[in-house]
Every structure is written in structure tokens, then in C-alpha cells.
Amino acid sequence: MAPRLTTSSYAVLGLLAVQPWSAYELNQQAQRSLRFAWPKSERLLYAEPKKLVELGLAAGQLEPSGKRNRTVYTITAEGHSALQSWMATIPEPPMLEAEALLRLLFAENGTIDDLLAALDQMGAEAAALYEQVTTINSGYLDGEHPFPERTHLSVLFATFQLELFDLMVRWTEFARAEVENWPSTADIGMNDRIVEMLVLIREKRSVLDAPMDEGSTK
Amino acid sequence: MAPRLTTSSYAVLGLLAVQPWSAYELNQQAQRSLRFAWPKSERLLYAEPKKLVELGLAAGQLEPSGKRNRTVYTITAEGHSALQSWMATIPEPPMLEAEALLRLLFAENGTIDDLLAALDQMGAEAAALYEQVTTINSGYLDGEHPFPERTHLSVLFATFQLELFDLMVRWTEFARAEVENWPSTADIGMNDRIVEMLVLIREKRSVLDAPMDEGSTK
DNA sequence: GTGTTAGTACTGCATACTGCAGTAGCATTG
């Protein structure tokens, strides 16, 4: 039976549309950019091109290097047209998986320090990724893009990543400041500060822009 | 053999720590908040409490209502302490799955309209969620929170959701404006505007704040 | 009074995906 094409299949097909790769190279490539939009396991990235070959969307040629054999996958004409059709379909909504936010939701089951540690972890990871993406993109100004004709796509994509990481850093700092003023994780409910935030929310104003009022802390 | 505890197990345990629920109610509850931090399938939310019972972290009592039986799950003392220990561990990094961004990365395989449609879809979904969360939270000001003592957690969590949805709306609008100026999806590479964006990135300035320069648009 | 629709409350199954352990060649360094 013919296997079904998943979004991950099209993700791999998209990479093959750039140039032929072996499964190993596909994995490295996925680490560089794909993982920020469609994070998939190494294991899957080895399995997916085989499925594409089976379906005729890619071709695999064995290239022996020494005693080892590596298979290099190339997109076929059918692969190109499958990818084109997929591009015209409507995408699934974005999904965010964040364990740190789960810790916030259930914070009453842990200590203030547990919660602060989770927020700090999330902020630190976002900060590190922000630096990484900034460095890579700064390099493009010096002609370091491996596919110069694709720079516009990488850069526009990077603008989203950077805004997201920046938001995570700023929000975790904001949340830390709030939580530091809590006497405990449980049974706070609605104090003056929470009401303040709710008013900002109702007025569709950002809580990150509004300075914390001295009188309402503690 | 005893099944392993996953993050999803702790997510369900966290819900049970709030109050006892049936698997059906667990699913409804997960729709309201959990899905924004830890999106899991309905199917799993039916299976997970059974696993918790097997492990002694929850107890399930059968409550017949008419001819139908529904099982209501309650957290046990061991469940509480398992949850507490988990709260002290470091969380996994956040992960974003966004098909629309995948379309951007591989946009050269589709038309400008395909790309705009994907961006619009992402923006529209984020805008709808922004409204939803704003409405629900505004209700808390009128005492509509089902667990008043947990309002502080819901609200702080909501501030992140709103910032994220707002970012998605603003970024998709920004990206749309950029893409509208492209002659095609492919082979743009590095024009003046892309260089401008790269300079902003290198200087760690937000592209969303910087107005688009008339002279550089095509 | 009975057919229809919508909501409640699940289960089974095929398929998708992940993590981890294992294998094995090749290159560098001590």
C-alpha cells in the first residue's frame, strides 16, 4: 500500500527542491532552519526520503565513497508538481508547545523558585537562539548565504524567529518581575495588580509596555 | 509493565490537581487553556487518566448517570507528590510548529498568491484567538473565573498568549507588505530592501518598528 | 409517537513519529 504524504513529506520535498541531499545532509540542513518552523526528529528525516522515492517524488542514487554507501536523493518532475500543488493549499494553524508555560498554569503545585527557574530557562533558551540567528543572518551581509538566490526567503523567515525569541525574552523578564512579588504560587487570585493587567487586556494594550505601578506591588 | 510518565501525563495530573474531572470534561478543560501551552489530541486525554490510575497517581470512580457510566478521576496523594517533584525539574525548550512559515521557507515553489494566502491564514487565526482570549479574560473582571483563586495564573498566562497572537498578526501584516513588493517568489536574493532588513537584524532592531523606506520598494 | 439533529461519552485501529540503542567505516590525536 502506498503511504500517505504528510506535511513532513512536503518539508523534505521542499529541501530537495533546493538541491539534492543525502539523508544525513538533510538532517543537518533541517537543524539550520527547518526546525524553527517544522521541528522533526532525525529518525523521521532518514525515513521520509525513502517514502518519497517509493512514491516517485524523489529518486535516490547510491554514491559509494570508499567502502561506505550513501544515498543522495533528487527531486523528480512529479515531486516538483506535488510540491507546487501543496503550496496552494491552506496551512494548518501554528502550534506552540511550551513546557515552561505549563509550569505557569499549574504553578500552585510547586514553589515560587520552581516557577522562576522555568521562566528563566525559557528566557535563556530564547536569548541564545536570538544570538544564533542574529549571527547567522549578519553573515549574509558578507555573502555567506549558501544559496544566495534564496536570501530573501531566509531573511523574511528570520525576522519572525527574531521577533518571537525577543518576545520570549521580554515576556519571561516581565513574568519574573510579577512572580517575584507574589507571596506564594497559590491562592492569590485577583489582587490589585491582576486587576490592572485585566484592564490592560480589556483595553487591548500590551502589559509589556505598561510600567509596573509602585503602589500596587506586594 | 508500568508505562512511562510523559509531560502529557503531568499536564493531565495538573488538571486533576485543580479538581476531579471525567475524561470528557478533561477534554473540554484542555480546550480552554491547556492547548495553548501543550496541545494534545482528544484521544490522548482519554487514555492518559487511565494510565495515571494504573500508576496510582489518580483514582477513578464510576458514576452511573442513567444507563451510562462515566468515570470521574481524582488525584491521589502520590499524584500530588509526583506533580510537585515534576514542577522542580527543568522544562523542555518551547517548540513552534507553523506550516505557514514552512510555506515561506519554500515559497519559490509556489506563487506570490500562495504565499500571501498562507500568511493571511496565519494572521486571521491569530487575530481570532486574540479576540477570544481578550473576551474570556475581560469576563474575569466580572467574576467569571471558574476558579477565582487561580485567576493570577490564568491572567499571567494570558498575557503571553496575547503578546504572541499580537506578534503573529503584526508580523504577518509586515510580511504581506514585503511580499506584495516582490516581482515573484524566486530569485530575488539580496536586493536593497533585504540588505536593509539585514542591517536592522545586525543592529538588533525590530523590523516591525522600522517604517518601510519609499525609495527601496520596487 | 417517531424521526432527526445535536450533544455526551467514549473505544479500536491504523498510521505517524520519537528516542534510544546499536552498527560500522573513516579520520585525527596521543
Add this chain to the structure above:
DNA sequence: CAATGCTACTGCAGTATGCAGTACTAACAC
């Protein structure tokens, strides 16, 4: 020449998802 680390994968057990199916209940229409 042994050890370490990188390249380049595969097998397998377990986790998670989507979808179809089952079955009961309540409301309202006809």
C-alpha cells in the same frame, strides 16, 4: 595502535494522532 569523535545510517519499542464507529440522552419538529 588505541581511543575518541564524526559520518551515516537501521531496528525497535513505545508514544501520539486522526478517524471511524458505537451508543446513550435530550430537544424539537412534523
